[in-house]
Amino acid sequence: MGQITRHDFDEYIIPMFSPAPFIPVKGEGSMVWDQTGKSYIDFAGGIAVNALGHAHPAVKAALIEQADKLWHIGNGYTNEPVLALAKKLVDATFADKVFFCNSGAEANEAALKLARKYAHDAFGADKNEIVAFQNAFHGRTLFTVSAGGQPKYSKDFAPLPGGIHHVAYNDLAAAKAIISDKTCAVIVEPIQGEGGVIPADPQLLQGLRDLCDQFNAVLIFDEVQTGVGRTGSLYSYMQYGVVPDVLSTAKALGGGFPIGAILTTDKFAKALSVGSHGTTYGGNPLASAVADKVLSIINTPEVLSGVQERHQWFVDGLTAINQQYDVFSDIRGAGLLLGCQLTAAYAGQAKAITNAAAEEGVLALIAGPDVIRFAPSLIISEADVQEGLTRFARALVRVIKR
């Protein structure tokens, strides 16, 4: 067996991703190293997943401890870690009940199926319409990609599941015009992540809450990206003060180990009766033990207030960079989900900038062609933030010079 190289990706992997030219091989805290030993400061966090950085000692210990006991048993049996995790999520949120799966798309799939089934059972088959938002991202299964508001991701897979209407984000009047007695669910991200790091106006979420109450529709918050401390509260709905009926969570929940979940109240949980939905891996002991540790570390006043403090380090640093180079028209987001909108002069350059950033030794994300996105570890050190921003500024200079 020869050396593994990036060329092997093109040789053997179905080409739906186009990964960076280097291959990361190790991570610790907010640092990542590639095959050549080059180091990177990680402002990408595995796309808002590695909320405690890489190889967090306590999370690693939880993984190893559970790996010694029981990895998987199947849903014909329950297990201790999943019950402990469910209780922790219920105690920490509006929810009475939890369903576990393995990803964000699966969580949203379950949320949408729950809403359809609840409406079928309670009101009949005519109540089946789903209201969603343009530019939203809810995952890549056929149902969730259809609920997502980026037709470029769904149109080639037609025929798509029906009954889904999209309206402009933050346009409460448009939502109001379409929500009716036939609406079974409204699905919304409190901050559109992939769509450009665009926060919902508080009036949008409160208005949707009122409309869902008025028309007996299930209000689903997709907190796959905003959840588990990312915005500075355990879930973003807590900052908005608007409580959904169903909340989907994944990404940071496992800190890098795949797990997803929906949280809901007893009223709606009843719709998913025995046999109505399922999963093989969902709620397995290994993922649950890891998520339990991640949750218990993040859901503390120190970590959550630390997210707000780190938000300010980023905003201050990015503002200073922008004063020098004038590349951003907006720096927005909440907690450690930050978006920098490029000015018209740099439209379409987000990917070129993150590529240059990697060359300078800092990993960053894009959110569409015109937005740089940062989603680092929630416990990243101040030194790593400053050094990462210095490297990022050097990358900007390179792109400006071209």
Ligand SMILES: *Cc1c(COP(=O)(O)O)cnc(C)c1O
């Ligand atoms: C990432 C994401 C998803 C999809 O999660 P997967 O784990 O990739 O299936 C869904 N919704 C939002 C808001 C996301 O950011």
